[in-house]
Amino acid sequence: MCNSIRLFCEELGWNQACDVWSIGCIIFEFYMGITMFQTHDNREHLAMMERILGPIPSRMIKRSRKQKYFYHNRLDWDEHSSAGKYVRENCKPLMVSRCKQSSKKVQFVDLFWRKLLCCVWCGCL
Numbered sequence: 001m002c003n004s005i006r007l008f009c010e011e012l013g014w015n016q017a018c019d020v021w022s023i024g025c026i027i028f029e030f031y032m033g034i035t036m037f038q039t040h041d042n043r044e045h046l047a048m049m050e051r052i053l054g055p056i057p058s059r060m061i062k063r064s065r066k067q068k069y070f071y072h073n074r075l076d077w078d079e080h081s082s083a084g085k086y087v088r089e090n091c092k093p094l095m096v097s098r099c100k101q102s103s104k105k106v107q108f109v110d111l112f113w114r115k116l117l118c119c120v121w122c123g124c125l
Helices: 003-012 016-032 042-053 058-063 082-090 094-100 103-121
Strands: none
16 A cells, blocks of 8 residues: 555655655545555556556656666556556556546545645655
8 A cells, every 4th residue: 555655755755745645545545445556566566556646757767766667767567467467457547447436436536636646646745
């Protein structure tokens, strides 16, 4: 759950954005009743983040010391592998999955995306 952003926060410096991310993931999982990132493998975790939230911002990739996970400023991930299939089947883009929810859940996901994750992912915090 919260370990995903930890991959970057440990290297880029822990700050308020990391705390917002962690709290956001906890609230999302509690409200939706699902685990957002169900894996223990770092590369797969990053692939899940990209699948749900969109591409990892290049500013985060460039500053990361974990370059073994990236190739040409993109996540080095085989989408056609069995792990790739698992990610495709179990992780839906946040903005797509919201369309299949009740109106209260859509409102919650909109709030979650715009006010919490987007600020961290897009660099507002």
